[in-house]
Amino acid sequence: MKFNFSFAAIVFAVSSVALPVRADNIQHTSQLLATKQCPSCDLRNAGFVLSDLKGADLQGADLSYANLSRADLTGANLMGANLTGTSLNGANLMGAILVGANLTGTDLRGAYLVNANLAGTDLRMAYVEGTYGIPDYAGTPENFHAWGAIEAQNGNYRAAIDRYNTAITLNPQFAPAYLGRGLALFRLGNYGAAERDAKVASALFEVQKNPSGVEAAKNFAEVIEVARQPMNQGGGSNIGNVITGIGSLLLRFLF
Incomplete structure (x- = not known):
């Protein structure tokens, strides 16, 4: 019983230490929704389903495992963004800048990529079923x-x-x-x-x-x-x- 109690105490202590990281994430999420300006932000696991993010500055942001399904990212700057495991299912990325973005495990099914800049990206590990407008140079x-x-x-x-x-x-x-x-x-x-x-x-x-x-x-x-x-x-x-x-x-x- 003493061992179980000690283990629970350790888990609680570690969880408490991790709370400020989650708070920063919430702050950055609010910043993006309010201003559409969030370069280099920590947006891991954040939810932006159906969000209006037209022209948003997300250069270098960490959006790993975030949910941007059906979000409007027309003309958004995602240069160098970490989109590992991110859901962009059905998202509008027309004219978006994805130069050098990490697209490992990114869900781009049904996404709209017409005139998007995908220079320096690797789509081989992304899900592109039904993706519209993949440029010829992207593969x-x-x-x-x-x-x-x-x-x-x-x-x-x-x-x-x-x-x-x-x-x-x-x-x-x-x-x-x-x-x-x-x-x-x-x-x-x-x-x-x-x-x-x-x-x-x-x-x-x-x-x-x-x-x-x-x-x-x-x-x-x-x-x-x-x-x-x-x-x-x-x-x-x-x-x-x-x-x-x-x-x-x-x-x-x-x-």
Whole structure:
């Protein structure tokens, strides 16, 4: 019993010492909401859901694990901010400055990034499903291809096509992006465009001496042909197997 009492006393003492840190956080939270000026502030775990933070100065602020879901951060200065684990789900970041910000584990799903400055940031560890307006320079062809695959796996085929289009813009010889885009087009019922992408992917894989890629692209072309068959010619009975095979083809070239 003496040990338990001593342990409880220690925990209480440590908690008491930590209270001023929390008070500073509250002070900075109030400062931001009142003035929109809070550079280098301690805003860890703070809540700003749906807040109007247009043009806010948050340069160098620590916003780790804060909740800014659906906040309006249009034109906000987040240069060098720590956004580790921060929720920016559905936030408006149009024109925001995110130069050098830490985006590790940042939830950017559904966020609006049109004209945002993401120079010096790394989106590879962020969640970008449904994120709108990711600039071309914010990732490699491999990154955009992987993001497209994630969108496709979640049934967001149009968003997947946008990601694959960016990968192809960055590297017109990136065969897996054509295959991924073709699969997304196929799921949207655009068999003609899907077939064209399958042929391009096959030709590129052949030039690049990638036999498994050539085989996958050719198998996909056959899948499209089967899907085009009228139901009374057996096409319908094979559609289930065809669609099942699409997922494995997509994962094959995820990286």
